[in-house]
Amino acid sequence: MEILKRHRIQHSLCVALAFLQFSSLQFPSLGYNVPDKYFINCGSDNSVTESGKVYVGESSLGTSFGSSSNTEKNESSVPSPLYQTARIFRGDSGYKFNIDTNGTYLVRLHFFPFSSPSNLSSARFNVSVPGFWLLQNFTGTNDTNNNSALVKEFFMHITSTSLKITFRPLSSSFAFVNAIELFVLPLHLISDAVARFTPIGGLSTYSGDLYSRVLETKYRLNVGGQATKDMLLRNWIPDDIYLSYPVNAKNHSPYQDQIRYHVGDDSNGPNATRITAPTEVYGTAKETNNISDSARDFGLLNITWALPVENNLDHLLRLHFCDYWNSISGLTYFELSISNAHVMQINSDVNVSNLLPAPYYYDFVVKSDGFGNIRVSLTPNGTAEIPNAFLNGLEIMKVIEQSNSVPPDLESDSSHNSLPVVLGSVLGGLVLVFVMTLLGFLWCFKMRKEKPVENSDWLPIPVNAGGSSHSRLTDITSHGSPLPNINLGLKLSLIDLQLATKNFHASQLIGKGGFGNVYKGVLRNGNIVAVKRSQPGSGQGLPEFQTEIMVLSKIRHKHLVSLIGYCDEKLEMILVYEYMEKGTLRDHLYNTNLPSLSWKVRLQICIDAARGLHYLHKGAAGGIIHRDVKSTNILLDENHVAKVADFGLSRSGPLDPQPYVSTGVKGTFGYLDPEYFRSQQLTEKSDVYSFGVVLLEVLCARAVIDPSLPRDQINLAEWGLLCKNKGTLQEIIDPSIKDQIDQNSLRKFSETIEKCLQDDGSDRPTMGDVLWDLEYALQLQRGANAIQREPYEDSSSSVSASLQLPNVRRLPSLSTLSEMDDTIVRGDDSHSAVDSVFSQLEIDDAR
Template structure:
């Protein structure tokens, strides 16, 4: 008997093990229940089989002897609404479930005519930890059927649904649906908007935790915007989508549009990438939508909701209306008339590919929730649209989850012994497999590894000394031969199983956790989440870029993990967070002007190294204040290389590519021509310099229209000679006027409309070094000095000797010797001209950079 139990347990464990490792191979409706309550007849409806109560698959139930079955032909054509199970006392259904998964729970109610008068029923429905329906009155179910739908995280092997009649009343139900949902359908965290905080940072914060044992969701509205009803038989998860017209507050600004072509999906529809897969919403939802009539018309919806509670909102978008050749339409999303996000394509999506945004929104006291899509007047072709909208109420736990009877009951001795033997067998098998795999890996020579293909600017393929690994999805992923891979188990230990209290930020790729590795090293662990805006391509790019570069002013990649469909990057921990966090919207101490200059210089050094210190050159393509991090000593390091592009590049070459980046930092020349050069990074860095000077965001929609775009407003103030008026008040008194003049001229040069008119990053670096020198040791106006007569941009025309060098102790690339020598000469000449002394023999920071 024990051996028999062992075999059964081993088979069960192996089955569970395989299901954990290969969820991306396809979503399967495991432990699915569709029940035709109060009937012994099986019913096919919406492509689902609802089983009758006499079916052997009917779940265990605990009915009182007074419970009864009601059967009566109804005016509703569906057979599901012609029978009902009636409960005169507390009764329950009990289901077998797979622990720690999210399930859909649906109840169908219709009060057909019968002697029991179903319309008079009043009752509660509860599940472990939640009261789903309280004092439910069935009177509103006499004319049409009512469906109540919930998303619940189930953490036990058994799940009980309890019906509790009110005093002198009864409970009933016509049909029940319970089935497991795809992984990542509801994200673990998302932006949170509160109308009470709408004046602070747009009212956005991070909503942590997703669904868990203390939180569930109840569906309130699901709209197929611009289209008709989508029935449950069409939707992959048997959801119903209704038209939205009755909730639009300004129909005169909107027009319904439709699309007859195919909606492109990724190769793996069950992946957790940035696009919408087949389970997020069906194609038919993305083929219709409401579009603004002209470039200045916004469209608003006002939807009834519960007052002063959190609601989960999912906005569905698909740019099927655009005439663009590339790049999705960029427009604004507002909640309660407050800006929350730019809806655009800063992911790897193409035209007509569906995508979505998730928010948790706290409703106000009006009982209405207002959302708006508004065209961006700065976009090349202003437009706004919406394809679908889902709204669910967040249901908080009403009590503790009762203990699992399976776990608390007595277990017989044979079962215990069988379990122990089975466990030992399983452990033995795993150990043998581990040793076998380790032996194979040791025997395989490094020379036999394949080369990793890297796209070149000319459209060809170059190869780097990396190897191919295989993800669980079957797509190639670099398995870098630098000991950089780390196990998922080690990262779970380092982050306390990705505990929400360890979250220190959220980027375009996903949540960032603070972790401590086994060797005691503090690290930042960036874990991908669905709908985050970046996916496998950015994951691969980041690994490829950071594995072959090392610099004191670039954030170091410590390790990466690609187990169980996870995409996790591990970086050195940066104690002081992002540059933006230290400039505004923060309680951190104010940075001094000298500190800000040193931070800008460090970031410029890192970018210059990317452009010129790496063979072929690397363009970052997403330079912004949130991608410049500060360590415990406020040393700046450039981060986030998911959008980077590699060369070969020089100052006259470019990469032809679809436009990607962040609105407000995007190079207008790159946007027009779709030709990416290193000067695109220079423009973005110019915007960062303005942020540092003014301590405000690159885009601030609360400002007057002419001040919304910081780059345009800063250049305007510089031209009018009023730049000092927008300088951060906290540092105004600290800034030396000559230092400010050099700094502002540098900003102006970086923000030239055309890339060919902008300086190189080394020119910017020199100007910033000079601004810092003037701040440290104030001098007379240097406009007539020897420095002014030397035009640094000529340095870029000097011949390159391509001499190998080391930066931060690591051999990394090529630096121009002539350029280095000229920079050192200029540094010394400027000191001599301004101080009237002999040349200083102490090395400058610029000399240290190149030596």
Template structure:
């Protein structure tokens, strides 16, 4: 037994040593293939260049379209600026982006002299196409880099980019050309992105000023992310402080828009250890005046301003002053209860300004009336212009020459492959040994259980009813993940003023992402007890929306599952839900034509779910609240938290009954057997809602009228349907259109699911009703009515295409046309703006 015991110890150790060795080999191989996290590109050169501890590599691995032409300088001492790449036709560089975030993009231009071309005469545009919004912005317009001697012109931008590729296009204007000397693309530190801003924040920021107030110039080699901080020479009437010799007390604190600069990526220590102060007056006391900095900016543009403070003069609690812009008070700084009232504690404040017709922005600080200490200070200032469009939606097609520049050494590949094969053999042996050992101990499990959901704190191994095939969070689309910090920014820390809906799952907030897109953020209720409540719906929503795309279905932009948070982010649907427009007296009434178009759109979306998606999807919660309208009243079906999927050849899915009272299929309630026809029944209720403008269940009405489906069908059979039609549209509905519409609703609401049509047939019938309305001729009231229709009435000659539910398979024809999401793959963010959602 002792010999066996030793044997069991030595084999895993031996395997572990080999695993570590060969894993290292495989790791080196992966490094050779993968793009680096940071891109520093030496344009027009085949050699690497080192600048401020950054290695700028040759640009051939990133070039797309035309390769351009390389020119060299004869008198440049800085190696990075000894070459340039010039383009006579539109060309672009492409960089692979691994994850969401704010990225720094710097373009270096030095118009050096060359015998063959004068770089100072170049005139061109530069555009960026980030993945997050699948649209682009023009970074530089009619740009020219004048000859500035040996000083390079560096244009710096901040872009919100998602996983995929970032393309930078250089487009010559007229008969001119474009050029660039170097390019930097890297992710900004997580806490660097602006967080305190107005309700609208765009995709791109362009740095216009960065000043070390009261201190010397700071060069890139003294900055964590290689920024230039210019020396402040604009205030002769104010005085520079003596540099503080004490270390900074960096803390992560936020209060009323002020944020602690807890790391040097916000600003280097050199910025906070110097400041500009008010000069001394009589009796050694400072004069009560304002210190003002004036900046020349683009007219009619918005700017993000970040001001940096650090009290290095003290006593801190006694200094209270105001921050102004163009004479307008922005905020008060300091005071006894101010969270940053300790010496050498750096912090900053962000705000947005509009220059309007003026080409100047003045920033001032001055003493507040709340203090007897007439003093004020400022340590640093950054000003970034907000580039707001117009957005560019169709980048030209380009083909990259290479997808990466790094070459793989043959020896490394061979060694890595051999090492990998060895590792596989060892792992197989180890696995067999482990299985044998476990079998000897008779450790068994009755069923496979997925890993617990990330951040949910759920004790359940298997997802509960209501999920799609029990898929764990590990298999969700990680490319859609958005950080909690970014969503806090987007919603002003979930400000109740931005609350637009409340439901069983949680609250819905209006927000603005870093790229300026208005979104709806649905935040699930916190699961403090770890019960897993709400997580199946959360997971199902992500699973469904990450694999379907259709013009009439909401499209998920992202989600957050950090810690115990369950947050879904959708496009903000400007017009809200269909229910809002049917019952809210403050909204304009929908016309009959609009209602028909909305029903047709929703039917297309549901038909795609049933027949176009992989395996078929049953929505299970179709209702007017879950049909949303964009600014053009285009309908999109939303809320897939209760959806179920399965092969189309299955007649039903056995499941617990879930849904909303008033829309539930009676057969589903009795048998607990879910089919796509359950969605058809619920949609029939929606059709009656649209026609009658009353709720599915109204407890204020008499008992026989409470249930809309029962009451509507009773009126239809008695020939009294016209009496319950919404009075606001009664006079505009053509009788034949009304008849077809009501017949469609009646077929949807049959008790036996086999008697109900498919959504394909429902879609056709609704389109038919719409054409009848469009081709209607004026008739006298006695000529036709729904209650007493003439059998001799001749319908317009409307062509009927083959039914989608027939044996003719035209799913692709129906689903790849105008109804499907545009082939440009525009990412649409869809929301839930609902007042009474689940």
């Protein structure tokens, strides 16, 4: 209850700006129209028009189905010309779609088993996308109406360049499909941060991530209204057959005037946009019928909908409300229950603007009961000025989890086929098998999983939440675990951070990590900051919170993100950093619309990050091991100066008298030191290995783990070393920089990568040596730009072999120059020492 109240309060902060926003028209999706692609008339080369959309022949995709597939045509009467043909699959095959825009997509599959030699109604098959079963043991027959098509609808977040939908016939059967729709949706139609409701535990924050799952539409009801189709071509059907006590409800007269939608299509709830649901839904409703005083006082009168679903599975429940008959808001409020357990009070007063009638909605993740039902009840509140309860619309979507049992799609030409990382979660399936084979050690359940950065929001906190002295750090200390070196001078008040971030509004969201969401904020003094907020009310992340404060409060360096302050009030854990304008390094490498970074800029970024890590290892008091070096933890300012961030997993040398830190496996898969798996002994060389993976990521501009690739290419570190040893490293370099790289600079850079990625930590260089080598690679590149030289002949042997490099009088390793490099006092002079070293380089052929 309290969480949802806070959720509503957050959005009420924006109400006063609604009219101004309307006049500004600064909403990129305000004019959203359903894109023309892809609408496919399967089994035909001809185009047909349905619901104002042209479904083109499947030949436009250029897909080859092979000999196991054929088409069939029906000449008899069908409900739509779209169902006159079908594509038949007698083996695993399907459609591949190129994806040019990352986002949430709607996928519809149309099935109409018309009479044919194959007897389509006898088909039994599965349908999958990488990592997910969309349909299993499916027949394609509409049991409720044999003369209408069965349309299955799915929502999925796609961040790759293609999507493969595969039809897989069951034994001795076949698969078919009549039509397919695939198009990107506007922002925020489906949020990845919602509330979970359980009858026993009440409301909490959903611990999953809807963007890492697939949603299947089960119900979409126009409560109190007639069947209609909205601008997204979604079908809304009447709700009457799902009422448990029809006598308790009646339809309210339809609204004939204008619904006051939230301006733009970019709302993340609860205020609805015209994309959320059409006026035909918000302009009709069911309300309680014949409210007597006795029934109202004893809470005996309610409206209940009972909807059959699959047993014991998570479902996304969306409830739509619009009070279009009261002249002002707040006159009617009522109680919402799910599965006979109270959820919250519905009160439009804290959700909508004064421009009535204004529609709004609530999302909940709920688990169906053991009998396969979801029951939604609304009960009038006797204290309301106008006791009533109403509902305008109801949607239920099944949450489909990833599955390890989905077989990979085998393509004849893997170099031209890249299956998407659908919803960013294939790692849990294919990669787990890969890891078990490679390492023989089950550790994935301990891993921190990275999530794609999306516009999302934790449930907000009340605007008056500040001022509490309750402290998580105080609680821990009082129980006998004091936290040394906590800098209380860095403590910020919660109310200041609420004001800085517009109460953690979704519009301020700039990223998401394992600890929590990150918001852009402006402090009272005008400083722009990044505010990292953990999941409210959760004990998770407390050790990382404490560690980050202790580590960053005692170090300062030009290439380490600075801690501005922290907040520890009302069970909140919030960290405030300097704001990095350009975001993460990964943002600029792949799956991005940002301009490609030049090779020299990439080299300088690597050098900056190496400086920061070198200082951590040698310059900071006692030495600090980062433990989670990766491209998303290297941030860039407005000038592309790089700084290392996220010290929540860091370990300090003095905390352990041994030369290593023995700890449970933590980090990010793909960057983790293989020696760490075997021994669980953490050293500075573990950071060196992770940084080597980052260097390879910078060179190749691809994900460190990509399950859509052939098996030997999934892990970038292994694939990169294999290519280097085979002399084919040029083939996997980012094409946008391939022509910019001097061959001598590339040799030095690739040599550095190989040394960092050695299996045995004792064979790896120190971070100081890595820094020296990267500076050298940059000098070689600069020399190449000044004077054209003939590249040395390439060799297929290991980079660790002797290389013919220009004659260099090497000065002492930078690992011995920690006093000259960057210290706490001289944090902003980091370039001086290294530049002085390279001003003395004697490069004969580059002078």
